[in-house]
Amino acid sequence: MKIFHNFLRKFLKNLFKKKKEIKLGFYGPPNGGKTTLANKVSMDWIGEEVGKVSGVAHETREIQIKEEITIKSKGKELTFNLVDTPGIATKIDYEDFLKSGMKEKEAKIRAKQATKGVVDAIKWLDDMDAVVVVLDSTKDPYSQVNITIIGNLEARKIPVLIVANKTDLKKSNVKKVQAAFPQYDVIGISAKYGKKIDEFYEALFKLTRR
Amino acid sequence: MLTLQFVPYSDIGHLSSEKKTQKLIKVVKENKIVLLEGKLRSNEKSELIRKTMEEIDDKFKGIEIEELEMEKKNSALIERLRAMFINLVLGSRRGMTIIGPATIIKEIKKDPNKIQLLTDEGKKRKKKQK
Numbered sequence: 001m002k003i004f005h006n007f008l009r010k011f012l013k014n015l016f017k018k019k020k021e022i023k024l025g026f027y028g029p030p031n032g033g034k035t036t037l038a039n040k041v042s043m044d045w046i047g048e049e050v051g052k053v054s055g056v057a058h059e060t061r062e063i064q065i066k067e068e069i070t071i072k073s074k075g076k077e078l079t080f081n082l083v084d085t086p087g088i089a090t091k092i093d094y095e096d097f098l099k100s101g102m103k104e105k106e107a108k109i110r111a112k113q114a115t116k117g118v119v120d121a122i123k124w125l126d127d128m129d130a131v132v133v134v135l136d137s138t139k140d141p142y143s144q145v146n147i148t149i150i151g152n153l154e155a156r157k158i159p160v161l162i163v164a165n166k167t168d169l170k171k172s173n174v175k176k177v178q179a180a181f182p183q184y185d186v187i188g189i190s191a192k193y194g195k196k197i198d199e200f201y202e203a204l205f206k207l208t209r210r
Numbered sequence: 211m212l213t214l215q216f217v218p219y220s221d222i223g224h225l226s227s228e229k230k231t232q233k234l235i236k237v238v239k240e241n242k243i244v245l246l247e248g249k250l251r252s253n254e255k256s257e258l259i260r261k262t263m264e265e266i267d268d269k270f271k272g273i274e275i276e277e278l279e280m281e282k283k284n285s286a287l288i289e290r291l292r293a294m295f296i297n298l299v300l301g302s303r304r305g306m307t308i309i310g311p312a313t314i315i316k317e318i319k320k321d322p323n324k325i326q327l328l329t330d331e332g333k334k335r336k337k338k339q340k
Binding site for chain 1: 251264
């Protein structure tokens with residue numbers, strides 16, 4: 001009778017338990033390809049984009065969320081809220097935006113928005129259940145921004161997957177990224193062309209242990 | 211003219227993360243390059259970045275930051291054990307952190323034996339031997 005009672009209690013508890021949605025954050029320095037990758041994932045599974053992409057740094061200046069994306073592979077399923085964040089930087093100069101053809105007033109507004117975006121990205125770090133750190137594999141991975149982001153995630157015990165993006169470019173060096181962060185899974189992809197994207201999805205299952 | 215200001219660990223070690231970053235940014239906003247004894251923890255670095263973003267305006271564009279390790283990579287086992295012990299004793303005091311205004315320092319390049327601060331003054335280079 002007691003066994004039956006315990007079984008019934010567990011069964012009813014699981015029946016009415018609210019399913020916790022995983023918040024999967026995309027973090028990294030500006031122009032690494034976070035939004036390009038977020039758009040690729042979102043288009044693949046729900047047919048919608050997350051945000052706008054351009055060659056100008058700090059295109060993403062607000063937290064952008066796509067809820068309830070479900071990815072499926074080999075009988076496994078993973079549902080998450082995708083959180084695309086502004087690139088984290090230690091400096092923002094409105095004059096850099098002038099070089100992209102913007103007028104001064106517009107450039108200053110964009111710089112202000114970009115600084116707020118970085119602040120928001122840092123604040124949201126605490127809320128993430130798992131994080132994909134998207135790095136440009138043509139650039140030096142040993143930057144203090146990368147080390148700071150990954151160090152904070154490690155301190156908060158948030159699982160991390162590192163993506164070495166832009167493998168379609170000649171200067172791409174995935175091995176350098178792997179050597180910089182040997183304690184983490186590092187996967188080389190091209191978010192723009194979808195190269196190795198299936199391996200990325202497999203890595204997400206491993207990241208969230210599903 | 212570049213001004214380097216050495217900040218010993220004893221000046222900031224006892225401060226909260228918020229006070230630490232406020233003090234460092236205050237010096238950097240005076241157009242000085244901070245040579246900080248020791249290293250900041252990850253949460254302190256993110257706090258520094260956050261505070262920097264809030265201070266950015268037409269004159270202050272942010273910071274460049276780099277850390278110097280005191281031990282050489284790929285050193286012998288006995289050296290690594292010695293370094294681990296020293297880290298245990300000294301903690302955050304080990305190593306050095308360079309923080310400078312982005313208006314003066316365009317880039318900080320680091321390789322195993324030296325650190326270079328690339329400024330905008332006619333593409334002059336300053337080398338700092340470790």
